[in-house]
Amino acid sequence: MPDAPPAPAPLIDVRGLGFARDDVPLFGPLDFSVEAGEALLVQGGNGAGKTTLLRALAGLLDGATGEVRLHGVAAAAAARAGQVAYLGHLPGLKADLGAVENLEYLCGLLGRRAGVDIVQALGIAGLAGYEDTPARNLSAGQRRRLALARLWLSPAQLWLLDEPYANLDLPGIELVNRMVRAHLDAGGAALVTTHGAYAAPPVRTRLLVLDRAEQAA
């Protein structure tokens, strides 16, 4: 598209982001940006700092150096609350509550995307028929699907997905890819960590390889 108007500020723009644990640098300094409609695949072996990077971006980690801008506006860690959806290893599901009750609680806390309701999201995640099943009776893969349904309901534009493929069967992996694609098509962006390239969403993807404090982009 020649002579397009100046591109809007990238959804997330990271300059010089680094993190050191006990003075041993874990990663960085990293520079990258992700635009709306784009996914960034963060690759690296165990212990390369993928989870730490995502937690730093979500604002869950103090002590990270560098600057993070959301929509071109500098955002301190606390200011990122509500603007990112973080899917980590622990999805915050209460074991004694049913699937719908869990989603009601998390949506009440984190907000809900307009036009998506909870039962619909459960259907998309492949959990139709499990509406009232307590989370403790779901399998690990089904709990992961429940967390994905929560992600689908999130109003945040930027998704931070830490190993979203963990515990999922092949249709589940396909589900993650479908959800990421739909999210990007709707103008969102996603950072996805994975320790291998076996499952990447078929979308416009950039790659960030964390390899013991070195980077490529």
Add this chain to the structure above:
Amino acid sequence: MSDGAPTLASAARALVVRDLRLLWRRRGDALQPALFAILVVVLFALALGSERDLLARAAPGVLWVAVLLSGLLALDTLFRGDAEDGSLEQWRLAPVPLAWLVLVRTLMHWLTTAVPLLVAVPLLAELMYLPRGLWPVLLAALALGTPLLSLIGAVVSALTVGMRRAGVLLALLALPLYVPVLVFGAGSVAQAAQGHDASGGLLLLAAGLVLALVLAPVAAAGAIRIAAQ
């Protein structure tokens, strides 16, 4: 955005509904602090013998210590479950202040652990032969003191939330902070028993409660941010 971002009220409602549902699922657990306090008082009554005067004189202190210890036992459940399943992370990502969620959670915890205990207090007072004329002062002191204990406990509990097992450490950190509450709480009942005006201790408890309502959630939220790195 028909559903919009959560407001303070809607986030609080979500948390309250969740806690009430969890309470209903595990309704047996809700009675445990009250049962514990009853057992402690019974043990005291058995150990001190059946002298009415001695029991009545010891009653304010014994009742307060029983309430305080049962609150201490329940303290570990305040944030631990939410820390272990990742809920605290989602709280921090919510577009409402963490301190607000901490306050709502602490008050719900007080409601579900301390209020059943308050209901049982007349029974405990009767066990200790506490004169019925002192019940209003005792109940007023406990009604002001137990939320204050919960709020102080929230800060300590938040500080230890990153540890796998905080049991004794939690008690070591919390008990010194509980001392003023115990002194003014039990003291006001003892004052009333001697025919003095008990309102001084009660007012101090009320002032402490107001102070803690404002400061404790902020401190606890800061502690959660530090502990859950």
